Amino acid sequence: MSLSNGRAYLAIPGPSVMPDAVLQAMHRASPNIYEGELHDLTASLIPDLKKVAMTDQNVAIYIGNGHAAWEAALANVLSRSDTVLVLATGRFCIGWGEMAAGLGMKVETIDYGAQAPIDLALVEQHLAADKEGRIKAVLAVHVDTSTSVKNDIAGLRATMDKVGHPALLMADCIASLGCDRFEMDAWGVDVMVSGCQKGLMTPAGVSFVWYNAKADAARGDCVTTYWDWRPRTDPDIYFQYFDGTAPTHHLFGLRKALDIMFEEGLDAIFARHEVLAHTIWAAFDCWSAKGPMKLNIVDPACRSHAVTSVEIGSPHGDALRYWCEHTCGLTLGIGLGRDPADAYFRIGHMGHVNAHMIMGVLGTIDAGLKALDIPHGSGALEAAAGVIARG
8 A cells, every 4th residue: 555646745955846827838739930929929928937036138949958048148147268257065066167168168166065055254264365367157046955055145246346346246046036036236246047847837958048248258169050059039030939849838837837936926926935945944954853864054144045955864865865765656856966975865945836835845754754764753743733823
């Protein structure tokens, strides 16, 4: 007998749960790609993608995952042998730096480990020492999906301005866009990348690069015809949006997802994610009072509202994930980029998620801790319910 029969719940940090309305919008025959509805729909996405990023600047659409957006961003603004500064707070900014190195760029890395945000004082020292301006871009992740740390991007821009460094500020918002507040223009970000499969609640396969005039003027020698964002941003003919055939059904799904988001309102979305994140943290505060479990990021101000990374000790992470999925139908995220990986797990709480879904996640984890006889404190579900009750 299994208790997992029924609708499963994918509580991983992306791909996220998709609204039924998004799936229904995609469940249709292929459209005419040469004229008509699809062209009008695509044009309608551009201002709304800018609205989500809180920018009046440019946005280009790419058929590919977040790694595609990484390469597109790098290729459009940098040349081979240029130097980039990577501010690593987990696996993903390190990966962005590895991609830069693969393109022939020089990479300098300040690694803050897996449990701390960017230390702006160290950034200030590093940039102040760069008298020759060899660093052309600073790469930072707003929320690192592997560690669940949230970095102060506005503070990073202020630090760069304080020392008068001319480098581009490039931010990865793949895990955070539409979940944690991000304001591209107000925070002084020159290039931002994201994907459709997390806060934007659409199947994986499309990514985006937002960029301002300063970034566009920094054109290097890496860009190819395919990655070039200019035709995609201001196409003369429709196929230039994608340099080929449009990702038709992703566009239908994304249109519906954006409609859902704007009906709720961005401020309400951010508030919902904040309350649900605090609901999860309240449960873990109780569980962590006894036994091996603890949240990866100690300071709540530095935790994402979209993903929570948990350390529970080897092999409890894998054992708990297996029990939750195969006994109850709940899939938790793996300990990505951590060693040993089976000592960690992650919870995705991004996009199309509400209070009863989160309470279901927490109730299943609580049952798993008991079933597997993993030591833990009591009162977790009561504490979580209290957060929801207070709103």
